[in-house]
């Protein structure tokens with residue numbers, strides 16, 4: 029598991045070290061220079077352009093530039109900091125605010141201040157880092173199409189949320205210091221970072237409630253069948269999905285459930301024929317009330333909003349078992365929140381942005397982690413907020429960002445597969461937040477596997493789940 033820390037936490041961890049004179053910037057610059065050097069075929073003679081803002085982010089770039097210059101690189105710096113008042117001191121000759129010690133070291137190493145980008149082999153973005161606020165207030169120069177290394181985070185990305193309120197500089201590599209920040213892993217920001225390298229500068233960061241699970245975590249939480257298990261003890265999952273209009277949603281949700289740990293699937297809904305044809309191992313009925321006992325229900329994919337759908341949802345809620353609500357079930361409970369009143373059993377909600385807005389009364393907005401946490405608290409449920417970087421949040425504020433998502437999953441029906449898989453994990457006894465984290469992780473990897481074969485459908489994603497689950501079961 030990898031932790032993610034907000035700006036305030038990073039600043040608090042830096043403070044005692046700075047007070048003790050620990051050379052944090054020198055460490056950051058050394059890590060940055062090392063990574064830049066690794067991206068150049070040869071450091072000697074390579075042309076490196078630094079984009080340098082007013083603050084310490086620019087300082088990092090300048091000190092790293094000095095190190096590269098001392099290895100024979102031709103390093104130039106475009107100073108993009110805020111203009112100094114006319115006649116102001118400091119770095120007066122350059123007319124803008126700049127990290128003075130960094131500029132002095134840069135010049136002493138042979139670095140040159142320039143006024144246009146020239147023809148660099150590598151660009152280093154040191155315009156702003158965690159000290160930025162609001163949209164990027166810098167006129168970005170026209171840059172040639174060469175690799176960009178972002179210092180700490182791509183300038184223009186909000187470090188705490190991943191929001192990009194204006195322009196931002198897209199990086200091929202982001203070298204970040206001390207630990208991951210939310211802006212690097214979630215929201216729009218995650219699309220700007222390229223590969224992320226964390227450089228250890230000696231910060232001791234506290235335990236965090238925002239994390240990224242890895243394969244070892246998924247493996248640790250995925251239920252294993254035991255020697256004494258039968259089809260019932262592995263868990264029975266109920267799937268109430270699909271309608272006359274959308275029978276395929278039932279088929280896909282059952283496909284997702286079939287890759288999970290349960291030994292028995294009951295399907296209830298208007299897609300019973302289609303489900304039985306495609307999944308003969310499933311016991312089908314038309315209505316939830318006839319389905320029999322389950323250890324968890326998945327309700328919603330393609331369900332419709334009509335009165336049989338409403339009755340099925342209410343019957344499933346009344347069974348008082350763990351539950352995953354998706355799609356139409358979310359729309360129904362957003363207009364009938366009282367239906368969930370008094371429930372204490374685990375509940376997972378899997379909204380996309382539109383469903384989120386119906387449930388919460390407002391769209392998620394730029395801070396998707398806060399949005400997921402807010403809804404989780406308000407509804408006393410685990411919330412899996414879908415997106416290119418799906419966020420999972422528990423009512424106590426514990427949150428995860430799923431690292432495996434892929435654009436390949438942005439196709440109809442993949443959410444049905446996810447809901448089915450999640451329901452099977454709930455029925456297999458996994459607690460709701462880990463069920464959501466595991467399902468999102470495996471589903472994302474299945475999307476990646478499926479995409480290797482070209483354009484992806486939800487059936488391809490479902491088909492790839494087995495291979496990924498086999499990887500989980502054999503991991504470590």
Ligand SMILES: NC(=O)C1=CN([C@@H]2O[C@H](COP(=O)(O)OP(=O)(O)OC[C@H]3O[C@@H](n4cnc5c(N)ncnc54)[C@H](OP(=O)(O)O)[C@@H]3O)[C@@H](O)[C@H]2O)[C@@H](O)CC1
Pocket residue numbers: 042046052053054056057081082083084085086088110125155156157158159160161162163164165166179180181205229
């Ligand atoms: N602290 C440490 O020990 C360590 C810190 N480290 C490094 O320091 C970085 C943080 O440095 P920081 O705090 O100086 O802030 P930083 O990101 O450079 O930007 C602030 C400056 O930018 C400006 N500005 C603000 N918003 C803006 C906008 N929207 N658009 C344009 N400009 C904007 C604002 O100038 P102003 O406009 O107020 O004149 C202000 O001066 C951190 O990310 C890491 O790289 C590492 O060396 C490790 C040790």
Ligand SMILES: [K+]
Pocket residue numbers: 085153154155156157178179180181182183
């Ligand atoms: K930057």
